[in-house]
Amino acid sequence: MYRNLEAEIVRKGLLRKEVAAHLGCSASTLSLKMKEKTPFTLPEATKIKAFLNVDLSLEELFQSDMPQKGA
Numbered sequence: 370m371y372r373n374l375e376a377e378i379v380r381k382g383l384l385r386k387e388v389a390a391h392l393g394c395s396a397s398t399l400s401l402k403m404k405e406k407t408p409f410t411l412p413e414a415t416k417i418k419a420f421l422n423v424d425l426s427l428e429e430l431f432q433s434d435m436p437q438k439g440a
Contacts, residue, residue: 370403370404370405370433370434370435371403371405371430371431371432371433371434372432372434373425373429373430373431373432374403374417374430374431375403377421377423377425377430378421381421383421385399385400385403386399388417388420388421391416391417391420392413392416392417392420405433405435409431414427414430414431415427417430418430
C-alpha cells in the first residue's frame with residue numbers, strides 16, 4: 370500500500386474514483402495499483418503527482434510499505 374499517496378488523496382479531499390478518472394482508468398484498476406497488485410507506470414505516477422500538486426518526490430509519494438521480497 371502506498372500510505373503517502375493515500376494520505377495525499379485524502380488531504381486533497383479527493384475520491385479514488387476522481388483520481389482514477391484523471392488517470393484514465395477504472396476505480397477498481399486504481400485500487401489494484403494502490404494495493405500493489407499491479408504496478409504504476411512512470412507516466413501514471415508522474416500524472417498522479419501533478420494532479421495532486423504535492424511537494425513530495427515520486428519516491429516519497431510512492432513509497433511502499435509492503436515488505437521487500439527476499440528481505
